[in-house]
Amino acid sequence: MTTQLLKVTNLVKNFELRLNNGARRRKRIVQAVTNVSFAVEKGQTLGLVGESGSGKTTVGRCILRLIEPTSGTVEFEGEDLGSLKFEEMRALRRKMQIVFQDPFASLDPKMTVGASISEPLTVQNVPGDHTDKVIELLELVGLAADHAQRYPHEFSGGQRQRIGVARALALNPALIVLDEPVSALDVSIQAGVVNLFEDLQQRLGMSYIFIAHDLSVIRHIADRVAVMYLGKIVEIGDQQDVYEKPSHPYTKALLSAVPVPDPKSERARQRIMLEGDVPSPVNPPSGCRFRTRCWKAQDVCAQEEPVLLQRASGQFSACHFPET
Amino acid sequence: MAEKVLQIRDLHVTFDTPLGPLEAVRGVDIEVEAGELLGVVGESGSGKSVSFLATMGLLPTRARVTGSAILAGEELIGASPKKMRDVRGRLLSMIFQDPLSALNPVHRIGDQISEMLRSHQDLTHRESGKRAIELLDIVGIPQPADRARQYPHEFSGGMRQRVVIAIAIANNPKVLIADEPTTALDVTVQAQILEVIERVQARFGTAVVLITHDLGVIARVADRVNVMYAGRNVEQGPINSVFDHPSHPYTRGLLASLPRAGKQRLKPITGFPPNMLQPPRGCAFHPRCEFAAEICRGDLPELRQVDDLQSACVRAKELPRIGIFV
Numbered sequence: 001m002t003t004q005l006l007k008v009t010n011l012v013k014n015f016e017l018r019l020n021n022g023a024r025r026r027k028r029i030v031q032a033v034t035n036v037s038f039a040v041e042k043g044q045t046l047g048l049v050g051e052s053g054s055g056k057t058t059v060g061r062c063i064l065r066l067i068e069p070t071s072g073t074v075e076f077e078g079e080d081l082g083s084l085k086f087e088e089m090r091a092l093r094r095k096m097q098i099v100f101q102d103p104f105a106s107l108d109p110k111m112t113v114g115a116s117i118s119e120p121l122t123v124q125n126v127p128g129d130h131t132d133k134v135i136e137l138l139e140l141v142g143l144a145a146d147h148a149q150r151y152p153h154e155f156s157g158g159q160r161q162r163i164g165v166a167r168a169l170a171l172n173p174a175l176i177v178l179d180e181p182v183s184a185l186d187v188s189i190q191a192g193v194v195n196l197f198e199d200l201q202q203r204l205g206m207s208y209i210f211i212a213h214d215l216s217v218i219r220h221i222a223d224r225v226a227v228m229y230l231g232k233i234v235e236i237g238d239q240q241d242v243y244e245k246p247s248h249p250y251t252k253a254l255l256s257a258v259p260v261p262d263p264k265s266e267r268a269r270q271r272i273m274l275e276g277d278v279p280s281p282v283n284p285p286s287g288c289r290f291r292t293r294c295w296k297a298q299d300v301c302a303q304e305e306p307v308l309l310q311r312a313s314g315q316f317s318a319c320h321f322p323e324t
Numbered sequence: 325m326a327e328k329v330l331q332i333r334d335l336h337v338t339f340d341t342p343l344g345p346l347e348a349v350r351g352v353d354i355e356v357e358a359g360e361l362l363g364v365v366g367e368s369g370s371g372k373s374v375s376f377l378a379t380m381g382l383l384p385t386r387a388r389v390t391g392s393a394i395l396a397g398e399e400l401i402g403a404s405p406k407k408m409r410d411v412r413g414r415l416l417s418m419i420f421q422d423p424l425s426a427l428n429p430v431h432r433i434g435d436q437i438s439e440m441l442r443s444h445q446d447l448t449h450r451e452s453g454k455r456a457i458e459l460l461d462i463v464g465i466p467q468p469a470d471r472a473r474q475y476p477h478e479f480s481g482g483m484r485q486r487v488v489i490a491i492a493i494a495n496n497p498k499v500l501i502a503d504e505p506t507t508a509l510d511v512t513v514q515a516q517i518l519e520v521i522e523r524v525q526a527r528f529g530t531a532v533v534l535i536t537h538d539l540g541v542i543a544r545v546a547d548r549v550n551v552m553y554a555g556r557n558v559e560q561g562p563i564n565s566v567f568d569h570p571s572h573p574y575t576r577g578l579l580a581s582l583p584r585a586g587k588q589r590l591k592p593i594t595g596f597p598p599n600m601l602q603p604p605r606g607c608a609f610h611p612r613c614e615f616a617a618e619i620c621r622g623d624l625p626e627l628r629q630v631d632d633l634q635s636a637c638v639r640a641k642e643l644p645r646i647g648i649f650v
């Protein structure tokens with residue numbers, strides 16, 4: 001049996017935008033994340049997908065308390081993070097790490113790789129000399145001990161991403177949020193980094209929240225998948241259910257839009273072409289937020305917000321007229 | 325044989341950098357056939373953009389460009405800036421990843437298209453304005469007459485890329501070069517833009533060169549593929565053949581590394597992309613190639629015919645002809 005590591009309940013994050021339009025000052029609210037709930041089991045990977053601006057990064061940052069949620073709770077190993085005092089949160093933070101998309105921006109160019117990797121240990125006041133630990137971490141991510149003395153500019157993108165991962169692993173976290181960890185890498189390099197994540201999870205048993213645009217990478221690595229649209233989860237369930245029997249019309253359209261690297265099946269495919277673009281999160285549509293692009297929309301979709309309900313195919317979806 | 329609208333031959337581009345000369349393009353040959361959609365793929369830094377920027381005459385003057393690029397009988401490499409201004413937009417257009425940088429923020433969308441029309445055709449303002457609205461309609465912008473009066477910031481990313489395509493095709497060029505036109509867009513919007521490009525190609529018979537790192541996009545729309553590595557073409561041929569039985573180990577590695585349905589472990593290409601300041605001798609792929617032999621470290625391999633493909637692998641004929649997915 002798996003056990004729950006993280007539980008997110010009704011997470012909301014609104015950003016205030018202050019616009020200065022000449023003399024008039026207007027305040028606008030960006031509804032970046034609205035009522036998002038999900039759980040992550042120990043040793044498992046939750047994939048988070050959705051279009052740009054759908055709130056994936058914001059969810060990740062709220063979980064790590066890099067930003068304060070507007071409302072909702074995040075429980076980690078049964079503890080409500082919102083109720084923790086500063087010192088308690090600091091101690092817990094070592095169990096949660098984040099790896100960002102851009103391996104070029106996330107390392108300090110003036111620090112040796114070794115110093116970058118041991119920095120979290122220093123910050124958390126882990127006693128002792130960290131040399132052995134750094135070497136162990138470098139080897140864990142497929143780099144060599146002598147890389148510790150070098151500087152980030154001496155490494156390729158894939159290698160830098162490995163350094164970022166080594167750094168995230170320094171404190172033996174139970175959860176790592178991977179925010180587009182392979183998007184900036186060359187296709188030929190991505191596979192190696194994805195394999196690394198899988199190997200590390202097998203050996204060390206941590207959980208991942210894996211954020212990506214690339215639905216084929218998520219399909220490969222995730223146990224469960226949550227699909228976000230304009231700040232809300234529209235579908236969540238086991239990877240296989242979501243990919244093979246998508247229930248929400250948006251998931252179905254998204255999957256049908258992803259090009260697969262096989263000319264014959266690409267050309268034979270039926271594709272759902274969505275109209276238009278994603279609306280603004282400042283003024284999201286009433287009812288179902290997908291209704292402005294949905295080919296199944298009815299009056300009820302504008303009036304009533306659909307709730308996430310479990311479907312016969314296993315997963316949960318939020319739609320008045322689900323596909324399954 | 326199909327008519328060749330653009331023939332690039334032995335193209336070389338060298339940049340002087342603080343670390344010494346960097347030969348970004350090292351003898352590239354690309355032929356574009358009339359009305360076809362040619363996909364160009366390759367590692368980041370392999371010279372895809374630079375090859376076509378050189379063809380467009382859009383590289384900084386400090387770049388040293390040699391070789392030949394013949395478009396509709398005219399040599400473009402070394403042509404005068406005046407001539408290149410005339411060619412660009414009329415015979416050859418290029419669009420990029422970021423549509424915003426291609427649009428002027430203070431001019432109305434319709435005026436920007438009209439201006440492109442009038443710079444190459446003898447039209448009145450009224451005629452070009454009318455044509456601009458037609459073009460917006462062709463690229464799938466709803467209410468084109470109203471939208472023509474708006475400014476770029478009033479358009480979403482996907483809509484801006486449609487406008488950029490409208491400008492690029494305004495004068496019905498022979499070749500449209502699209503450099504990662506959908507990379508910055510969401511998949512559902514990407515699908516829309518690819519459809520627009522295909523529609524333009526079919527309707528006007530425009531040849532399209534689509535540069536992308538996304539092999540799925542290539543599989544969807546390309547007729548032929550050209551694969552680049554370290555400033556060289558390593559493989560080219562019809563889409564089905566390249567995906568079905570690639571003749572170059574780099575192409576094989578690339579296709580084999582992609583995640584597919586199912587949970588089999590991924591197969592990365594080992595090693596790292598080359599440092600173009602000091603590319604490996606001979607076949608630049610040899611440090612990463614499982615088939616590398618002494619012969620691969622000799623001369624730069626040229627493209628040679630291997631069945632229905634052209635391959636720059638000196639061992640192409642010896643390679644086991646296995647499907648890459650078994």
Ligand SMILES: Nc1ncnc2c1ncn2[C@@H]1O[C@H](COP(=O)(O)OP(=O)(O)OP(=O)(O)O)[C@@H](O)[C@H]1O
Nearest residue numbers: 015016030032051052053054055056057058059281
């Ligand atoms: N600090 C901020 N201030 C104001 N708005 C913000 C801020 N951070 C994010 N947003 C807005 O919140 C929404 C969600 O953003 P977020 O970065 O979480 O999206 P995402 O799903 O990660 O997108 P992407 O795929 O592009 O990374 C967007 O509309 C974004 O513009």
Ligand SMILES: Nc1ncnc2c1ncn2[C@@H]1O[C@H](COP(=O)(O)OP(=O)(O)OP(=O)(O)O)[C@@H](O)[C@H]1O
Nearest residue numbers: 339346348367368369370371372373374375537600
């Ligand atoms: N203006 C420039 N000055 C110096 N070097 C340059 C310049 N433009 C490009 N290069 C170099 O030329 C090489 C080829 O670059 P190019 O932009 O053609 O790559 P690409 O194949 O388009 O890659 P990507 O997929 O990342 O767009 C790279 O090594 C790049 O660093």
Ligand code: SF4
Nearest residue numbers: 288291294301319320
């Ligand atoms: S609730 Fe209505 S608009 Fe929303 S996805 Fe379902 S059918 Fe479409």
Ligand code: SF4
Nearest residue numbers: 607610613620637638
């Ligand atoms: S020429 Fe040699 S090194 Fe290059 S791809 Fe062919 S076998 Fe590999």
Ligand SMILES: [Mg+2]
Nearest residue numbers: 056057058179
């Ligand atoms: Mg993000």
Ligand SMILES: [Mg+2]
Nearest residue numbers: 372373374503
């Ligand atoms: Mg490029």
